[in-house]
Amino acid sequence: MIKYILKRLVxxxxxxxxxxxxxxxxxxxxxxxxxLQIAGDKATPEQVEQIREELGLNDPFLxxxxxxxxxMVTGDMGQSYVTKRDVFKTFMERxxxxxxxxxxxxxxAVLVSLPLGIYTAIHQNTWKDTAxxxxxxxxxxxxxFWLGLMxxxxxxxxxxxxxxxxxxxxxxxILPAVTVGFGLAALITRTTxxxxxxxxxxxxxxxxxxKGCSEKRVIYTHGLKNALIPIITAIGLQMSLVxxxxxxxxxxxxxxxxxxxxxxSISKRDTPMxxxxxxxxSVLMCIINLVVDLIYAFFDPRIKAQYSKKG
Amino acid sequence: xxxxxxLQIKDLVVHYETEDADVHAVNGIDIEIAKKRTLGLVxxxxxxxxxxxxxxxxxxxxxxxxxxxxxxxxxGENVLEMKPHELEHMRGNDVAMIFxxxxxxxxxxxxxxxxxxxSIMLHQGLDKxxxxxxxxxxxxxxxxxxxxxxxxxxxxxxxMKQRVVIAIALACNPKLLIADEPTxxxxxxxxxxxLELMKQLIREKEMSMLLITHDLGVVAEVCEDVAVVYxxxxxxKGTADDVFNHMRHPYTEGLFDSLPNLKQRGEELVPIxxxxxxxxxxxxxxxxxxxxxxxxxxxxxxVPALQSVEGSATHFVACTAYADPDFKLRRNRxxx
Numbered sequence: 001m002i003k004y005i006l007k008r009l010v011x012x013x014x015x016x017x018x019x020x021x022x023x024x025x026x027x028x029x030x031x032x033x034x035x036l037q038i039a040g041d042k043a044t045p046e047q048v049e050q051i052r053e054e055l056g057l058n059d060p061f062l063x064x065x066x067x068x069x070x071x072m073v074t075g076d077m078g079q080s081y082v083t084k085r086d087v088f089k090t091f092m093e094r095x096x097x098x099x100x101x102x103x104x105x106x107x108x109a110v111l112v113s114l115p116l117g118i119y120t121a122i123h124q125n126t127w128k129d130t131a132x133x134x135x136x137x138x139x140x141x142x143x144x145f146w147l148g149l150m151x152x153x154x155x156x157x158x159x160x161x162x163x164x165x166x167x168x169x170x171x172x173x174i175l176p177a178v179t180v181g182f183g184l185a186a187l188i189t190r191t192t193x194x195x196x197x198x199x200x201x202x203x204x205x206x207x208x209x210x211k212g213c214s215e216k217r218v219i220y221t222h223g224l225k226n227a228l229i230p231i232i233t234a235i236g237l238q239m240s241l242v243x244x245x246x247x248x249x250x251x252x253x254x255x256x257x258x259x260x261x262x263x264x265s266i267s268k269r270d271t272p273m274x275x276x277x278x279x280x281x282s283v284l285m286c287i288i289n290l291v292v293d294l295i296y297a298f299f300d301p302r303i304k305a306q307y308s309k310k311g
Numbered sequence: 312x313x314x315x316x317x318l319q320i321k322d323l324v325v326h327y328e329t330e331d332a333d334v335h336a337v338n339g340i341d342i343e344i345a346k347k348r349t350l351g352l353v354x355x356x357x358x359x360x361x362x363x364x365x366x367x368x369x370x371x372x373x374x375x376x377x378x379x380x381x382x383x384x385x386x387g388e389n390v391l392e393m394k395p396h397e398l399e400h401m402r403g404n405d406v407a408m409i410f411x412x413x414x415x416x417x418x419x420x421x422x423x424x425x426x427x428x429x430s431i432m433l434h435q436g437l438d439k440x441x442x443x444x445x446x447x448x449x450x451x452x453x454x455x456x457x458x459x460x461x462x463x464x465x466x467x468x469x470x471m472k473q474r475v476v477i478a479i480a481l482a483c484n485p486k487l488l489i490a491d492e493p494t495x496x497x498x499x500x501x502x503x504x505x506l507e508l509m510k511q512l513i514r515e516k517e518m519s520m521l522l523i524t525h526d527l528g529v530v531a532e533v534c535e536d537v538a539v540v541y542x543x544x545x546x547x548k549g550t551a552d553d554v555f556n557h558m559r560h561p562y563t564e565g566l567f568d569s570l571p572n573l574k575q576r577g578e579e580l581v582p583i584x585x586x587x588x589x590x591x592x593x594x595x596x597x598x599x600x601x602x603x604x605x606x607x608x609x610x611x612x613x614v615p616a617l618q619s620v621e622g623s624a625t626h627f628v629a630c631t632a633y634a635d636p637d638f639k640l641r642r643n644r645x646x647x
Contacts, residue, residue, distance in 0.1 A: 203415040210368055210410075211430040211479065212403035215395075225420045300420055301463040 001297070004307045008290050012283060019282040020072070020275070024065050027271050033057075034081050034269055055081075068275075077279075078272035080265075087276035091258065095284075097167060098257035101176055101250070102242040106235065108181035109188055114231070116185075117192020118219065124197060132189065139186025148179040148252040165254040176253040180246055184238050191234040195227040202226070228299050236292030240285050316384075317487050317519040318344040318367065318406075323381030325362050325371055325543075332591035336362040336376075338543035341617070342521075344487065344536075349513065349520040351534035351551075353527065353566070355587055359543035360523045361411075364489045367521070368402050369393065385487070404434040407480035409509075411492040413472035417464040423450070423475045424460030427482055434483045449478040453508060470501035474508065481512060488513065488520045494529060506532055527570060531555060536625075539563050542588055542598035545617060549626035557643075559620050559628035561603045564640050597631060605632050605640075 035051040036043075043051075052058050056067060071078060077087040120132035155175060156164035163172045199205065200223060208222040209215075247259035254260070258277060265273035297304040325337040337359040344350045352360050365371045367383055369390050383390040385405060393401065407430075410416040418426060427449050428442035437445065447457040453474040464472055473493065480488060493509065494502040510533055513520055522534055530537055531551065538548035539560060547560035558564055565583035572578065585602040588594055594601055596611035603610065610631045618633070620626040632638045 203410060203412060204418040206365075206370060207408075207410060207416045207476070207479070208418065208429075209370055210402055210408040212399045212401070212433050213429070214399055222418050222421070226418065302419060302465050305463075305465070 001304075001307055005290070005294070008293070012286050015286055016279060016283060017069075020069065020279045021065065023275050023278045024068060025061070027275055028061055028064075030269075034271055037269055038081055072279075077276040080270050080273045082265075082268050082270045082273070087272050088280075090261070090273065091277055091280050094256060094258050094261045097255065098243060098246060098250070098259065100173065101180065101246060101255060101257055102239070104173055104177035105180035105184060105242055105246075106239070108177055109184035110235070112181075113185040113188035114192055117189045117231075118196055118224065120189070121193045121196035121200060122219065129193075132193070136186040136189045136193075139182050140190070142183065144179050144183050145248040145252050147182055148175070148249055151175050151179060152252070165252075167256055172253075176246075176249050176255050179252070180242060180249045184235075184242065187238060188231060188234055192227065192231050195230040196223060199223045199227045225299060229296060229303075232292060232295055232299070236289065236295075239288045239292070243281065243284060243288070315345050316343050317346055317386075318342065318521070319382075319384040320363070320367070321382040321384070323363065323366055323383065324379040325359070325366055325381075326377050326379055327375045328377055329375050334375075334591045335593055336543055336590055337366070338593070339381075340540070340543070340545055342538060342545070344519045344521060346519055347517050348536055349522055349534045350536040350538060351530035352521060352523045352538050352540055353525065353530055354540035355525060357587055357590065358540045359590075360540055361491055362543075363540075364408065364491050364521065364523055366390075367487075367489060368406060368408060369398055370402075400434070403430040403480075403485070404483045405485055406487045406489065407483070407485040409473075409476050409480045409488065409490040409493045412496045413469055413476050414496065416476050417472055419464055422461050422463055423467070423478075427460075427475065427478050430479060430482045446478070446482070449482050450475070452481075452512070453478045469497055470505060473497060473501075473505050477505070477509065477512070481516065481518075484516055484518075486518060488518050489523070490520060491523045492525070493522075495524070495526070502529075509533070527555075527566060539566070542590060542593060544598065544614070544629065545627075546599065546630070547628045548617070549620070549623070553620070553623065553626035557620070557626065558640065559626070559633070559643075560630050561605050561632070561640060562599045564642055565602075567642070597629075605638075607632070609634070 033048075033052075035048050035055065035057055039048045039051050056064055059067070068078065075088060079086060080090060083090070116132050116135070120129045123129050152164045152175065155162045162175055164175075166172055205218055205222060208218045213222070243258070246257060247263050249255065250257045250259040251263055258281065262274060262277045262281075264270075265277065297307055320340060320342040323337055323340045327334040327336055340359070340363055342350065342352070342363070352363065354360050362371060362376070366378055366381075367385075367390060369378075371378060378391060381391070385401065388397075390398070390401070417423070424443050424446045427446035428439065431437055431445050432439060432442040435442075443460065447460045450460055451457050455471060455474055455478075459467075464475070467475065473496075477493075490509065494505055497505060506529060509520075522530070524530060534551055536549070537551050537554040538545050539554065539562060540546070541562050547554060547558065547563050554563060558567065562583070568581040569583060571580060583602055584604075588598055588601065594611065596613055597603070597606075597615055600606040600610035613631075615629040615631045617627040617629045620628050
């Protein structure tokens with residue numbers, strides 16, 4: 001198992017190489033001269049040229065990339081053009097906010113969707129099922145920036161219960177977390193329902209009933225644990241959306257997370273900040289995927305056996 | 312209810328009601344099983360055997376399954392009138408079931424020890440740890456090393472899994488064991504082992520058994536009594552000797568004719584012509600009539616009732632042809 005984890009961590013290296021190259025390349029193609037932006041409107045061509053020389057912008061693309069990667073090995077991901085601050089540090093300062101928002105969103109989603117998914121599965125083809133599925137359809141089809149705006153209108157502007165944005169303690173977390181969590185809940189509800197429906201038909205459920213298990217025990221002890229694998233997969237896949245795709249929610253609620261950081265950096269052509277953030281996000285995603293895979297092993301002994309075999 | 316009977320099913324009717332069709336799976340089955348006796352329920356796939364078995368535990372999946380009428384008496388109590396907690400108490404404790412496919416009958420994410428222990432825990436009030444210890448004993452009883460209680464189903468072969476399923480079923484010493492084609496999914500060599508094990512355990516624990524199978528060899532091996540089912544009705548029942556050596560129903564004869572015979576190698580098998588009728592569209596009268604070589608017009612008029620064969624107390628047949636006192640099956644002619 002430990003061997004497996006190490007192997008997966010080593011596999012991060014090629015992932016970082018490829019993503020960083022692609023991002024670096026894409027950023028070099030976007031055009032626009034950061035030197036001009038840094039120097040400001042009144043700078044002379046000589047000053048601009050000097051800044052370019054300082055930043056190494058005159059080097060060929062591959063040289064710049066090599067220099068960048070050499071810096072990254074030592075933990076130096078460059079400085080923001082705009083704020084002059086260290087990229088890695090800035091990212092790490094923002095990361096907890098995004099993790100907090102993502103964590104809260106996932107928590108809300110799981111708390112709503114697991115019970116709802118199981119409930120609709122048990123009452124398949126009744127009005128209860130239909131009502132649950134309408135809710136889920138609503139959730140998946142509603143754009144979350146719009147939901148965010150509606151929530152602000154209702155709970156901040158009209159009722160005045162919750163702050164409309166910023167990070168000012170627990171209350172300010174609720175609206176963005178609900179916004180991100182709602183779409184997620186809809187998706188997990190559907191996955192839970194279909195996974196549970198599949199499990200309910202399995203022979204071992206009849207075995208459990210024939211043993212004298214109560215219906216509750218059959219569903220929660222025998223059913224849920226088997227149904228969890230696809231559910232965890234769905235949550236794991238959605239984590240990428242939660243972490244990197246919360247740009248919209250973070251923008252709507254001015255939440256100081258990574259999504260907003262990347263958004264701001266792109267609009268200011270802050271190349272080192274964008275490149276660094278995206279590389280770090282891809283590393284983060286790899287780690288989350290690894291954690292999801294490890295959670296599988298915890299729930300399914302067959303997968304655990306596979307990991308140890310492949311070592 | 313007769314004191315000596317462990318199970319008595321009276322006029323059981325089970326339908327599967329879907330939007331497209333009303334499937335008549337079981338159409339009035341009567342079964343009795345006495346103490347320490349083993350009854351073989353024989354019939355083709357789709358004859359209603361498994362539905363009958365699930366009805367005994369009141370586990371017919373609903374929807375679409377509906378038990379339309381009938382009584383199922385276990386120890387003076389009608390299963391069909393039991394409340395949920397009474398059912399839970401009965402299942403696994405008084406009546407246990409072995410399923411056809413051991414590959415899918417075990418929960419893949421629970422250790423076999425926990426799965427065996429669960430029913431002990433539920434019915435004997437032991438805590439999880441004590442139940443697990445007892446589960447190990449059960450494993451030993453079915454010929455599996457105790458140390459394997461910590462393993463998961465995917466670590467066992469098919470035959471071993473079926474042994475685990477048997478251990479689960481026998482964990483609480485049920486009075487009646489229902490075995491639904493327990494050897495069908497196993498290799499022939501393993502089949503014999505598993506059957507032998509079941510026979511031995513049933514004798515030791517003085518249980519009764521309802522063995523569901525389409526394999527007449529298995530019936531001959533294990534059962535004292537036999538009931539032949541066709542399209543949800545019993546067409547012939549009696550002791551194994553009655554049915555194997557003095558069969559009366561044309562369908563029973565057809566079943567035996569389609570068995571290969573070692574003594575007459577090279578002789579072609581005689582399959583029963585045609586297919587079993589669609590249970591959502593049963594023919595009027597005797598359901599076997601369209602395939603029966605002896606059928607007359609009278610057969611399509613009314614469903615024949617089970618009647619005693621020549622006044623026998625054990626042997627019954629449901630066939631219109633015996634209205635003619637001289638009627639004999641082909642096998643029973645030539646002075647047999």
